[in-house]
Amino acid sequence: MSFEQGHTGKDDPAAARDDTPPDPPAFSLEKPAPAPVSDATSDAAPVPDAVPDTEPGPEPAAANPWAPPVPAPAPAPGVPSPGAPVPAPAAANPWAPVEARSPWGQGVPVGQPVGYPAYPPPPRDPSLYSNGVAIAALVVSFLCFFGIIGIVLGIVALVQIKRTGQRGRGMAIAAISVGTVWLLLLGLTIAGGAYDAADRPSARRSGSDFLAANSPFRLRTGDCATLVGHIATKKPDCSAPHNVEVYWVAVVSREGNGYPGAKPLQKQAAVACAQHIDQYLPDSWALPDDVDPTYAIPDREEWDEAGNRWIICLLQTTKPRTGSLHQELTSDQKQFLDVTNAFEDVRYENAEEDFETASDLAGFRRWATELSTAADREAGRLEAATWAAADRGTVARLAGEMRVAAQHYRAAAAGGDLAAVHREFRTAEEHLGADLVAELRRQLGLATEDQRGAGTPSQQVV
Known part of the structure; x- marks a missing residue:
């Protein structure tokens, strides 16, 4: 199938006057016939034998001067047009996103929102950051209990900073230095406390245990020690040489x-020690x-500072003993x-005050009354007691003598003049049965008169 185009001669005046535009060129789907070979071609040089003979095709149609230009076919991607200069390769873009395809074939970079380019994170420089452990070390080191x-x-x-290159070396060194200072202060405090305990009594409240080990106020009943001035060295037991032995400890009232x-403390101590010596040394x-x-x-210093x-x-x-x-x-x-110490306590309770009957006759008479009562009490207890080793006859004679002494003490208390008081008092002292007491002591295995030492301890406490 084809469309034919009419031919208008140039000598036709009607054609010359026709202003109608010519028809467009016919479009045919048939293969155009090869152009005929002109005479000039026939005169040309013969075709070489290597080129096979082909049948002449149909003559090509005349070009339509009114046809629009046919655009040149676009070159294939990546193939330059004939005659076009070869472009230089573009420089690689360092910030171009690296396309990472998801395993499901979506073609979108993994982890990147659609429509935004994926930029790589800037490199992390450890030297721009401080080590957290160094900061914590510096803070903790200023706390005295956590040095x-x-x-x-x-x-x-x-160690971490050396491995990672982080900042904070100065803080770590400062933390070590501050912590070391705290440790040194703690050591000096402990050493100072030990020195204080070895040098003088340290602070203590009654019933607490803050006194120095060498303080005499650390000693308790039954302890033996070597006392030099205010320093007491306690012995493991009394079999070691010592110069003091504790027989009573009292709390100050x-x-x-x-x-x-x-002076009030001395008076209180004299009374308390005299009352309790017979319990330790009967x-x-x-x-x-x-x-x-x-x-x-x-x-005063020990009272205020040591709380003793x-x-x-x-x-x-006076010299060490064992x-x-x-x-x-x-x-x-x-x-x-x-029995006998009860009377002796009353006898020596007022004897140390050295009564002057002329200046205090009334006080002397009161003392004589107390002695008469104590002598009668001793006589009754001697008679009422059961004895296993003592001779009963000797005990009975001593009880009789004590009753006679009690009568003369009462007479001294009731005496009219000073001479009568002195006479009755001396007579009472003669009936205390000193020889009978010595005999009973030998029978019971107690110290006798020739073995007697300092006498009644109650009288010696000062």
């Missing part, structure tokens, strides 16, 4: 918290001549000493 923790954290931070003064006759009952009381509230009753010797003065008695020994 050692600050040192440990500082060392850990230095006071009103308020203020220091009561040296046989006063067994007290050696070189042993003196005494006591230790706190001074103790009275220490001591048996002190063995304890505490006595273990049989039932007969204890019974005899309990």
Whole structure:
């Protein structure tokens, strides 16, 4: 199938005057016939034998001068047009996103929202960041109770900084230094406390345990020690040489918290120690001549600074001795000493005040009345007691003598003039049965007159 186009000659005047535009060129789907070979071609040089003969095709149609230009076919992608210059390769874009396809074939970079280019994160520079452990070490090191923790954290931070190149080396070193200072202060405090405990009594409240180990106020009943001045070295037991032995410890009785003064404390200590020495040393006759009952009381400095509230009753010797003065008695020994010591306590309670009958006759008479009562009490207890080792006849004679002494003490208390008072008092002293007492002591295995030492301890406490 084809469309034919009419031919208009140039000599036709009608055609010349026709203003109608020519028809467009016919479009045919048939293959155009090859153009005929012109005469000029026939005169040309013969075709070489290598080129096969082909049949002449149909003559090509004349070109339509009014046809629109046919655009050149687009070159294939990546293939330059003939004759076009070859472009230089473009420089690689360092910020171009790297396309990472998802496993489901969507063609979208994984983890990147659609429509936004994926930029790689900037490189992390460790030197721009401080080590967290170094910061923690510096903070902790300023806490006095955690100085050692600050040192440990500082060392850990230095190891991490060396490996990662982070900042904070100065903070780690500072933490170690501050922690070391705290440790040194703690060590000096402990050492100072130990030195203070070895040098002088440290602070203590009554019943607490803050006194120095060498303070005499640390000693308790039954302890033996070497006392030099205010320093007492406690012995493991009394079999080691010592010069003091504690027989009683009392708490100071006071009103308020203020220091009561040296004289009130001395008076209180004398009374307390005299009342309790017979419990520790019942046989006063067994007290050696070189042993003196005494006591230790706190001074103002110890009262205020050390908080000491103790009275220490001591048996002190002039030269070191071994063995304890505490006595273990049989039932007969204890019974005899309990009876006789009760009278002796009343007798020596006022004797140390050295009564002057002329100046205080009334006071002397009161004392004589107390002695008469104590003598009658001793006589009754001697008669009522059961004795296993003592001779009953000797006990009965001693009880009779004590009743006679009681009568003369009452007469002295009721005497009219000074001479009568003195006479009755001396007569009472002669009937105390000193020889009978010595005999009973030999029978019971107690110290005798020739073994008698310092006498009644109650009289010796000062």
